[in-house]
Amino acid sequence: MIDHASEMAAFVRVVDSRGFSAASSSLGLTPSAVSKLVTRLETRLGVRLLQRTTRALHLTAEGEVFHAAARRILAEIETLENQVSGQGSTPQGLLRVTTSLAFSTHQLTPVLPEFLARYPLVRLELLPTDRIVDMIEEGMDVALRIGRLADTSFMARKIGEDRRLICAAPSYLARHGAPGRPEDLARHNCILSRERGALNRWQFRIDGEILTIDVTGRLAVDEGELQLQLAVQGLGIVRLTRLTVAQAVRSGALVPLLDAFSADDPVAIHAVYPHRRHLAPRVTAFVNFLIEKFTPPPWEI
The missing domain is CATH 1.10.10.10 (Winged helix-like DNA-binding domain superfamily/Winged helix DNA-binding domain)
Structure with missing residues (x-):
C-alpha cells in the first residue's frame, strides 16, 4: 500500500x-x-x-x-x-504565527519565552512581515492583525488597541525646542514615510475641530523600526504606534509631544485564525496567552 x-x-x-x-x-x-x-x-x-x-x-x-x-x-x-489518541486537549505540535515587524519586535518576542516554557510540546515558527499574508496559502495558524479586518471568513479575537504617538529624543529637543502646538511643527524636522504619503499628514484636534498638517523633514524612510532608531538618535520628530515607541518612552530615550491634541482613534489589534471545526489546542492556548499578556495593553503610556 x-x-x-x-x-x-x-x-x-x-x-x-x-x-x-x-x-x-x-x-x-x-x-x-x-x-x-x-x-x-x-x-x-x-x-x-x-x-x-x-x-x-x-x-x-x-x-x-x-x-x-x-x-x-x-x-x-x-x-x-x-x-x-486522547492527546487532543494538550497543546502540542507546530504553531505558525505571522505578525507585523513592529509587533513582533517590541511586544511578541519578549513574551515568547514564557509561552514556550508553559507549553513545552509546542514548536513555534514566527513570520514577522508588514505584507498581508495569505494565511491559508502559506499555512499560518494565527495572524496578529492591526487595523480593519478585511476577511470576515476568519475567526478573530481582540487582544488590544493602539494609537500613534508623536515623540522626539531629548537631544533633539535640547537643540530645537519642543513644539507647544501642532502649528509649531512647520519649523521642525520630522521623520517622514518615503512611499506612504498619507503618513506624512498628521491630524490634530484643536478646539473641537480636526486640523491636518503636512509635515516636512530631511529624512524619509519606510520601515518603522528605522524611523524609531533615527528618532532615538535625535534626528527628528517621529509619529509611530505606541506599541513601537512605548519602551523608548519609558526609558527616557523619547519624549511624547502634543498628545493633548491627538485626533487619532484607537486601532484594534486582533488575533485571527481560520474557522475550523476542531481547533488545535495549541492555537487556543496561544490566543488565550496573548489576551492574558496584553490585557491591559503593556504599550499604554
Whole structure:
C-alpha cells in the first residue's frame, strides 16, 4: 500500500527545511531515504514539484500549489490523531504565527519565552512581515492583525488597541525646542514615510475641530523600526504606534509631544485564525496567552 502521508510529510519537511539533509535529521531518516520519498511522490503525480540544483531547491508552480495544500492536510491529520489518541486537549505540535515587524519586535518576542516554557510540546515558527499574508496559502495558524479586518471568513479575537504617538529624543529637543502646538511643527524636522504619503499628514484636534498638517523633514524612510532608531538618535520628530515607541518612552530615550491634541482613534489589534471545526489546542492556548499578556495593553503610556 502506498504511504501517501509519508511522501507528503517528507516533501513538506524538505521545503520547510530548505534541503534534504536538514529534513532527514528532523524525520529520523537518511537523506537518500527522504529523496526517494519525494521522487516517488513526483513519479506518482506525474509532475516535478522541486527544481534541484547543487546549491538550492526551488518549488515549481505545481510544487507551490501542492505544498500549501499538503500543509493543511498534514495539520488536519495531526489534529485528528491527537483527538483519537486522547492527546487532543494538550497543546502540542507546530504553531505558525505571522505578525507585523513592529509587533513582533517590541511586544511578541519578549513574551515568547514564557509561552514556550508553559507549553513545552509546542514548536513555534514566527513570520514577522508588514505584507498581508495569505494565511491559508502559506499555512499560518494565527495572524496578529492591526487595523480593519478585511476577511470576515476568519475567526478573530481582540487582544488590544493602539494609537500613534508623536515623540522626539531629548537631544533633539535640547537643540530645537519642543513644539507647544501642532502649528509649531512647520519649523521642525520630522521623520517622514518615503512611499506612504498619507503618513506624512498628521491630524490634530484643536478646539473641537480636526486640523491636518503636512509635515516636512530631511529624512524619509519606510520601515518603522528605522524611523524609531533615527528618532532615538535625535534626528527628528517621529509619529509611530505606541506599541513601537512605548519602551523608548519609558526609558527616557523619547519624549511624547502634543498628545493633548491627538485626533487619532484607537486601532484594534486582533488575533485571527481560520474557522475550523476542531481547533488545535495549541492555537487556543496561544490566543488565550496573548489576551492574558496584553490585557491591559503593556504599550499604554
